[in-house]
Amino acid sequence: MNWGKALAVLLISFISFIGFLAYKMISSKIELVNKDFYSAEIQFQKRIDQKQNTLKYEQKPEITDSGNEIKIDFKSPVEKGIVEFYKPNNAQSDFSREIEPLSQKLAIGKSKLEKGRWLIKITWDAQNKTFYSEQTVII
Numbered sequence: 001m002n003w004g005k006a007l008a009v010l011l012i013s014f015i016s017f018i019g020f021l022a023y024k025m026i027s028s029k030i031e032l033v034n035k036d037f038y039s040a041e042i043q044f045q046k047r048i049d050q051k052q053n054t055l056k057y058e059q060k061p062e063i064t065d066s067g068n069e070i071k072i073d074f075k076s077p078v079e080k081g082i083v084e085f086y087k088p089n090n091a092q093s094d095f096s097r098e099i100e101p102l103s104q105k106l107a108i109g110k111s112k113l114e115k116g117r118w119l120i121k122i123t124w125d126a127q128n129k130t131f132y133s134e135q136t137v138i139i
Contacts, residue, residue, distance in 0.1 A: 050123065050132035059131050061122055070113070070137060072106040072122065074099075081124025083108075088117060099124055113139050 054060050062073045072083065081099035083106060093114050099106055122133045 047132055050130050053129050054131045054133050057127070057129065057131070059126065060133050061124075063120060063135050063137060065137070068110050070108045070110065070120075072108075072120075074104045074124065074126070076126045077102045077104055079125040081122065084121040084123075085113070086119040086121060087114065088119065090114065110139060115139050 059075050061075070064071045064073070078099045078101070080101055082096055083099060084096040085094060085108070087093040095112070097106065097108065116139060118137045118139060120135050120137055122131075122135075124131050
């Protein structure tokens, strides 16, 4: 094979590779992190204060994997709160669960959770303060 044919094969291979990458980019499903990210941005300072309350008062909940369920244990009784399960690669899998008043535990069956990475966002009120914690769990 002479250099002209080799150059033509190389050029055709490169163009095919670029075409394949363009096809993959166009067919990729793009998920928004938050559908109402403008209002979430306005609430950002409030979220920072809640995180600092969690650190200052040592109220970070403990998340454990106990075989067939995920358990969330709080350090003090929760007045009210919500736990959001966020799946970064699939918005249809996201869901939330309210925390029962005056409870210190919450359990979620693994049957509701797809395999993969989950971000668990917890917002709760206790001791007349609002707290926030985010933790990653791999199922």
